[in-house]
Amino acid sequence: MVTLVASDQLTAEERRVLDRLWQRLQNSRTAPVHEGGLDVLGRYYDADRYMRSIGLNVPPGYESLQTVIAWPAQACDTIEERLDIEGFRASATDAPSSDLWDLWQANGLDEGSQMAHLDALNYARSYAVVGADVFGDPVITVESPLWMTHERSAATRQVTAAARFVQAAEEVDLPQYRQAGRVAAATLFLPGMTIQLIREPDGGAWVVLDRSAHDMPLIPVVPLVNRPRISDRSGRSEMLRVIPVADACCRALTNLQIATEFQAVPQRYVLGATREDFQDAAGNQIPAWEAYLGKVWALANDQAKAGQFPAAELRNFDVAITVYGKIAASLQGVPLSYFAAGADNPTSADSIRAEEARLVKNCERRMRAFSGAWEQVMRLALWITYRGQLPSGLERLATVWRDPSTPTMAAKADYVSKMVATKVFPSTYGPEALGLSVAEQDRITELWQEQDPSARLAASLDRATQLPAPAPAPTAAEVAVGGG
Secondary structure, eight states, X not given: OEEEEOOOOOOHHHHHHHHHHHHHHHHHHHSOGGGTOHHHHHHHHTXXXXXXXXXXXXXXXXXXXXXXXXXXXXXXXXXXXXXXXXXXXXXXXXXXXXXXXXXXXXTTHHHHHHHHHHHHHHHSEEEEEEEEOTTSOEEEEEEOXXXXXXXXXTTTOOEEEEEEEEEOGGGTTOGGGSSOOOEEEEEEEETTEEEEEEEOTTTOOEEEEEEEEEOOSSOSEEEEESSOBTTBTTOOOTTXXXXXXXXXXXXXXXXXXXHHHHHSSOOEEEESOOGGGGBOTTSOBOOHHHHHTTTTOOOSOTTXXXXXXXXXXXXXXXXXXXXXHHHHHHHHTOOGGGTSTTOOOOSSHHHHHHHTHHHHXXXXXXXXXXXXXXXXXXXXHHHHHTTTOOOTTGGGOEEEEOOOSOOOHXXXXXXXXXXXXXXXXXXXXXXXXXXXXXXXXXXXHHHHHHHOHHHHHHHHHHHXXXXXXXXXXXXXXXXXXXXX
16 A cells, blocks of 8 residues: 655645645744744743733832743643543444554553643644554554644545654754754655655755655544634634633732732831931941841931831732632633632532533543544554455444543442443443453453353363374384384
């Protein structure tokens, strides 16, 4: 299915597509935050984005007191922490497929899927790319939208072109190059063709290394899109609803920092004093910080009067921050304790589940959106595994997710045992209903077979009936040697 074509130059149409994708990537990275700019969204997630201010609340010289709150990251992490894939099944009635799970594990997608989900929630999309290694086995990688982009057909909604750009090797994993950097190579994905390119030094021309022609039914690039809509299939970041409230809370926290700095020592005043009253015995001026700390309040001038202003009340900041936390929690559909420290604790487990109802439904919506992408990835991987032939029944392929709610294991076990006792569930469905992984389910099945007396008896009878193979008849040469 993969044919290497001799290296050559990009055609005019291929160059136009590559340039268009490069410009699309640059525009998406440098766009403002309200348009989903990737660079600024990354800074919000990393809590490296200072709030927008009109400049009146931060006095000159006190810029270091500006405070950043990580609520946007909390909006993503709260959902991502509950998105765990546990397997795939060919249909709703089948058990999870061990072959598909082996393929998943071989490509390290336990960790890769977590990163793909987090980037999709953060940047509105991420990517999974399916290819083949030198032995023809499928290779699945996850890619960041900071370095990859795609085009989609308005008619079929399918990906028609995609490009993955590779950062210069000396800049990889360095934090100062997260938002920008030099591009050293690229991969251009087109229908029936994958083109590997390198870039000449100092941003020069693209040079084709090789072309890999294939007959795959789709471009092997699958976007994972968060919150897509019919009018905007590129998706939206999970942080966009919380960012304005987080900015407002950052301003309140910065004001609190500045008020604390100025009110740490109560403000004092002196009436009737002269400049000479703030000089030492040698006539030198006393430093301002000594006067600030109160070392000169014993004045020889009997006309001078000292006093102290009352300290400012800072409780209003606490109220404002709690209000912002309530707004952020309501926008994200999570309990208040997720965004406001010191919130009232729920009174019971039922109260916890009731408060998390919107969060659980939000996670289930994300699961449904991401399921289609992962199922397409697995179909492409199987297409490579079976050399262009897909097994029947894959149109009903389904992703198995871990329950996003938070029931206790005791509650789940009680539920499953009652379902098995009333014959709603067969006993063999118990481990799967408990949410155990495919490997754990297989191990439990093996242990039950070892403990089953009938299974042990059948195994022993099978061993007893296995007669030793008869010795081969001696050859004429062996007979002659023996007789001699």
